[in-house]
Amino acid sequence: MIEVKGEIKIQTKTSTLYFDIKINKGDVAFIIGSNGSGKTTLFDIITGNRNLDKGILKVDSKKPIAYALQDIDNCLLPWLSIIENIQLPNKLFTFNDFDNDKVYKTLQKFNLFHRKDDYPYKLSGGEKQIINFIRTIYSPSEILLLDEVFSSMHSDTKKIAKEIFNEEMNDKTILFVTHDSADLTLIHNREFAFIDNSLVEIDNEHAKEILNQI
Numbered sequence: 330m331i332e333v334k335g336e337i338k339i340q341t342k343t344s345t346l347y348f349d350i351k352i353n354k355g356d357v358a359f360i361i362g363s364n365g366s367g368k369t370t371l372f373d374i375i376t377g378n379r380n381l382d383k384g385i386l387k388v389d390s391k392k393p394i395a396y397a398l399q400d401i402d403n404c405l406l407p408w409l410s411i412i413e414n415i416q417l418p419n420k421l422f423t424f425n426d427f428d429n430d431k432v433y434k435t436l437q438k439f440n441l442f443h444r445k446d447d448y449p450y451k452l453s454g455g456e457k458q459i460i461n462f463i464r465t466i467y468s469p470s471e472i473l474l475l476d477e478v479f480s481s482m483h484s485d486t487k488k489i490a491k492e493i494f495n496e497e498m499n500d501k502t503i504l505f506v507t508h509d510s511a512d513l514t515l516i517h518n519r520e521f522a523f524i525d526n527s528l529v530e531i532d533n534e535h536a537k538e539i540l541n542q543i
Contacts, residue, residue, distance in 0.1 A: 330354050331375060331472065331502065333528075335384010339370055346370060347527040348384070354471075357503045357516060361536060362523030363543050368506045371528065372396065372474045375504070388472070390502075393422055395470035397461050397478045399506075404461040405449040411436075411460055412445040418468040428467070435463055438489050455481045462490055466497050473503045479512065491515055510540035 331352040336345045346367045352358055360368050373379040374386060376394055388394070395418065398404040405414045415432055436442040439459050449457060458481045465473055479487045495516045505517070513520075513536060520536040521528050531539075 330387070330389040331504075332385065332387040333371065333374060333381075335381040335386075337370065337374065337379065337382050339367070344526050345382075346523075348374075348381075350521060350528055350530070352502060352504065352519075354389075354502055355500050356519055357498060357505065358519040358521060359513065359517055359536065360504055360506045360521050360528070361508070361539055361543075366523035367526075367528065368523070369399070369476060372476060372504070372506070375472075375474065390471045392470050392472075393418070394472045394474060395465045395468040396474045397465040397476060399476040399478075399480070401454045401457045401461065401481055405452075405457055407449050410446045410448055411441065411452070414449070414460055415464045415467065418464065418470065422469065432463065432467055435467075435493060438493075439463075439486055455483055455486065458482055459486060459490065462493075466493060471501060473501055475503065475505045477506050477508060479507075479509070508540065508543050510537050513537060513540070 333348040333350055336347050338345050348371065360371065362368050370379065374381060375388060376396055406417070409417065433442055436445055441456065441459065452460070458478060462478050465475065479490055482490060498516065513533065520531050520533060522531050522536065522539050
């Protein structure tokens, strides 16, 4: 469960951002809004990288949060190989539920298995984003934050990634930032949008309208 209730002032906006949301365990929620509306700020608050000026944050999870950054140039550790980057969350937090065989099969689907020992500098931007996505989906975390994780992928790899997303949600709680209305075809149950500096829950049709205008 995630609860964010309060306000924060950010440098890129002249007005205050307001939050009053509760995400239940197992929810898959889409977060939409124009550039600079506050999507990344929300993720920074949830991960503890930023504090609300007023209000409360509650995160109920026994495991660390997995965060797939939008910044493809800095989302992977350059001194680790592809497979080491993917395995990192489990090694850091010593969980034993990592499935190497499943990861290897997934890399094969993206035609990247033969490059598992390469380092990130050898990857294109889209390939880095694929590894970023794989690491997050297969992390031991109960809460996943995905920030426009398909944006740099080619259409064929994006299709594979979406299939994997739908297959691997299980009981995870997921917040998914997107600018693409096509992402709404992914399995999910809630949508939120930044409207007049507040994050509010909306329905699917309203979500499509907003995304088509961004």
